[in-house]
Amino acid sequence: MSFPMTNKYAHLGRTCQFTVGKAPRASIRPMASASPLTFSKYHGLGNDFILIDNRHSSEPVVTPEQAVKICDRNFGIGGDGVIFALPPVGDTDLTMRIFNSDGSEPEMCGNGIRCLAKFVADVDSAAPRKYKIHTLAGLIQPELLADGQVRVDMGEPILEGAKVPTTLAPTQGSTVVSQDLAVEGRTYKVTCVSMGNPHAVIYSCDGNTIKIDDLDKELATLGPKFERNTVFPARTNTEFVEVVNPSHVRMVVWERGAGRTLACGTGACALVVAGILEGRLDRERTCRVDLPGGPLQIEWSTVDNHIYMTGPAELVFNGTVRT
Numbered sequence: 001m002s003f004p005m006t007n008k009y010a011h012l013g014r015t016c017q018f019t020v021g022k023a024p025r026a027s028i029r030p031m032a033s034a035s036p037l038t039f040s041k042y043h044g045l046g047n048d049f050i051l052i053d054n055r056h057s058s059e060p061v062v063t064p065e066q067a068v069k070i071c072d073r074n075f076g077i078g079g080d081g082v083i084f085a086l087p088p089v090g091d092t093d094l095t096m097r098i099f100n101s102d103g104s105e106p107e108m109c110g111n112g113i114r115c116l117a118k119f120v121a122d123v124d125s126a127a128p129r130k131y132k133i134h135t136l137a138g139l140i141q142p143e144l145l146a147d148g149q150v151r152v153d154m155g156e157p158i159l160e161g162a163k164v165p166t167t168l169a170p171t172q173g174s175t176v177v178s179q180d181l182a183v184e185g186r187t188y189k190v191t192c193v194s195m196g197n198p199h200a201v202i203y204s205c206d207g208n209t210i211k212i213d214d215l216d217k218e219l220a221t222l223g224p225k226f227e228r229n230t231v232f233p234a235r236t237n238t239e240f241v242e243v244v245n246p247s248h249v250r251m252v253v254w255e256r257g258a259g260r261t262l263a264c265g266t267g268a269c270a271l272v273v274a275g276i277l278e279g280r281l282d283r284e285r286t287c288r289v290d291l292p293g294g295p296l297q298i299e300w301s302t303v304d305n306h307i308y309m310t311g312p313a314e315l316v317f318n319g320t321v322r323t
């Protein structure tokens, strides 16, 4: 079912027109920076994004400041970030850039790149296919599967602590695995992994394994203490993880630049790598990661060392917004 919905945010001088539940039309054309701006909103397990077809220009049509406004859940469209489909670089199909809801620009977004692949396929009326997407984290390759899921070749994880980046002392070669970090009077065991963007992964605290239901209550106060900890010079995303069995975990996440979200694709990849490095998870098996918004399947290939992530990407609505 679809229906038109119009909201007027008089005090901000913007009119948003949303059309709920309809695939983006092939007639959608990239717009110049003049308002109104055509967008589509998608989500990957509740990690939601405003997608903009920006393939006419390598300069995003929305500034970081405008992104903050349109991501606002009370006064804007609402989203965890704004994602741009930009012209390709080299032999890729397109480029992805993303602004977090605080206006900062991350290198990569796992749920976002599944949404971007679905969005571009919907706009172009393309059959299921694989895309080569240039990102600030390098080449990422999402593939639309016949069952509607999207499988993404996320490339290799970066394990060198200094490159994550973190100033925590390495424990295994140059890698930071189960390193102590004192926060708010407790000692957390932290493993640091980059999927192009930085992640601090935590499976235990004060000698006890993490219990997600307990941790969840503290996430809003604890998350920022990790995000802005001085040992993470580029800030960090933080995942707290509970092991169900060696191929099944539960997690909650505090994202850099977005706060608590319902899912983090790069985080799910990073925590599987961290769990394997800590000897908690089995690399021979695909791992089911239960995020607050639903499950992702993650594998760390022993063949090419790449991480593969499989999960959904769904259209929420299309619309126009005056920025």
Ligand SMILES: N[C@@H](CCC[C@H](N)C(=O)O)C(=O)O
Residues within 6 Å of the ligand: 047, 100, 105, 106, 107, 108, 109, 110, 111, 112, 197, 198, 237, 255, 256, 257, 258, 261, 263, 264, 265, 266, 267
């Ligand atoms: N939700 C994303 C990650 C988005 C970027 C992150 N907030 C950062 O600043 O690194 C995902 O699904 O990976």
